[in-house]
Structures are given as structure tokens and as C-alpha cells.
Amino acid sequence: xxxxxxxxxxxxxxxxxxxxxxxxxxxxxxxxxxxxxxxxxxxxxxxxxxxxxxxxxxxxxxxxxxxxxxxxxxxxxxxxxxxxxxxxxxxxxx
Numbered sequence: 024x025x026x027x028x029x030x031x032x033x034x035x036x037x038x039x040x041x042x043x044x045x046x047x048x049x050x051x052x053x054x055x056x057x058x059x060x061x062x063x064x065x066x067x068x069x070x071x072x073x074x075x076x077x078x079x080x081x082x083x084x085x086x087x088x089x090x091x092x093x094x095x096x097x098x099x100x101x102x103x104x105x106x107x108x109x110x111x112x113x114x115x116x117x
Contacts, residue, residue: 027115036073036109043074047081047088054087067093075102 088094
């Protein structure tokens with residue numbers, strides 16, 4: 024275990040963040056090609072279920088959804104809450 028989080032939690036977080044990053048890139052590619060898009064609620068949901076770091080990196084790397092307020096402020100807010108929760112759980116005694 025790393026801190027008090029079981030290793031499978033870390034595996035989950037790695038996978039969901041990689042998926043979020045890739046999905047944001049796929050949606051940007053689809054936007055450039057005027058193809059069917061991934062719904063915004065699905066992109067936000069990826070951040071909520073633990074992929075906020077991957078979503079934020081996807082926004083920055085792919086320059087995607089940078090002008091939408093829910094992505095500009097919502098994803099970073101979700102990320103801060105999730106990172107704070109992880110820090111708390113990692114330092115929690117016992």
C-alpha cells in the first residue's frame with residue numbers, strides 16, 4: 024500500500040486518468056474533423072470518477088474546451104477536491 028490507499032486504488036486512478044486524457048484528445052480530433060462528438064457530460068463525468076488530472080492534462084495538451092466555463096473552472100475544482108482527498112487518505116493514521 025502507498026499511504027493508506029490500497030494498490031488497486033492507484034491502478035484505478037492511473038487507468039481512469041489515462042482514459043480521460045485519451046478521450047479528450049479523441050474529442051478534439053473529432054472536433055477538427057467535424058465528426059460525431061463525445062458529449063460534454065461524459066467528459067465531465069470522467070473527471071468526476073477520478074480522472075480529473077487526466078482531463079486537466081487533456082485540456083492543456085490538446086487545447087480543448089479551454090473557453091467553456093465548466094471545463095475552465097469545473098475540472099480544476101474537481102481536481103483540487105480529489106487531490107485533497109487523496110492527500111488526506113494517504114496521511115490518515117491507521
